[in-house]
Amino acid sequence: MTRVAAALPFGFDFDPATTALIVIDMQRDFIEPGGFGETLGNDVSLLQAIVPTTARLIALCRAHGLPVIHTRECHKPDLSDLPPAKRDRGKPELRIGDPGPMGRILVAGEDGASIIKEVYPIAGEVVIDKPGKGAFYATNLAEHLKAIDAKTLIFAGVTTEVCVQSTMREANDRGYDSLLIEDATESYFPAFKAATLEMIRAQGAIVGWTATCAQLEAALNE
Numbered sequence: 001m002t003r004v005a006a007a008l009p010f011g012f013d014f015d016p017a018t019t020a021l022i023v024i025d026m027q028r029d030f031i032e033p034g035g036f037g038e039t040l041g042n043d044v045s046l047l048q049a050i051v052p053t054t055a056r057l058i059a060l061c062r063a064h065g066l067p068v069i070h071t072r073e074c075h076k077p078d079l080s081d082l083p084p085a086k087r088d089r090g091k092p093e094l095r096i097g098d099p100g101p102m103g104r105i106l107v108a109g110e111d112g113a114s115i116i117k118e119v120y121p122i123a124g125e126v127v128i129d130k131p132g133k134g135a136f137y138a139t140n141l142a143e144h145l146k147a148i149d150a151k152t153l154i155f156a157g158v159t160t161e162v163c164v165q166s167t168m169r170e171a172n173d174r175g176y177d178s179l180l181i182e183d184a185t186e187s188y189f190p191a192f193k194a195a196t197l198e199m200i201r202a203q204g205a206i207v208g209w210t211a212t213c214a215q216l217e218a219a220l221n222e
């Protein structure tokens with residue numbers, strides 16, 4: 001077993017042979033101007049801060065043989081997997097499926113839905129397209145994790161309190177111990193990120209653990 005002793009709320013033990021990294025939605029639509037994140041009224045530049053650490057985390061996991069799974073929040077071109085409640089919510093300038101500067105907003109195959117080049121998947125890595133916030137809903141993630149015999153999950157990506165937290169909660173209910181890498185996840189709302197880290201590890205790791213990339217690095221390189 002490997003131990004991230006400095007993880008919160010207490011040491012996180014895992015076997016690298018049965019651990020996978022899940023990188024949530026590091027897509028142009030959330031991180032670059034002109035996409036879904038910006039059309040919802042957010043300052044997308046906040047998310048760019050975690051790109052170098054997320055790239056370092058991915059390289060670390062690849063070097064140690066941990067499978068890296070990437071997700072993309074996006075919808076089929078015919079929008080058949082887009083509930084009206086999701087499309088019609090709020091008053092965005094552009095709705096999901098509308099044409100924007102990076103192609104149709106949050107639609108599979110469009111430039112905006114692609115993963116940013118700094119953390120792009122390499123050959124052999126699984127990419128899961130998901131219509132919801134959680135990565136288990138309406139995807140084959142559960143089956144894939146069983147197939148690779150994953151017991152423990154490490155999480156990164158955006159945004160902390162929306163798709164990352166939703167997926168961690170889904171994973172928790174499915175029996176996975178999960179570690180969220182604090183400096184490889186970000187929110188459009190710094191206070192929401194801070195609150196999410198707190199609520200994940202409260203009550204004796206009610207949802208999971210948090211640690212920094214350097215703390216995981218130290219544990220894996222020991």
Ligand code: TIU
Binds near residue numbers: 024037163188
């Ligand atoms: N809006 C927001 O913070 N997030 C999302 O809509 N999706 C993800 O978190 N990926």
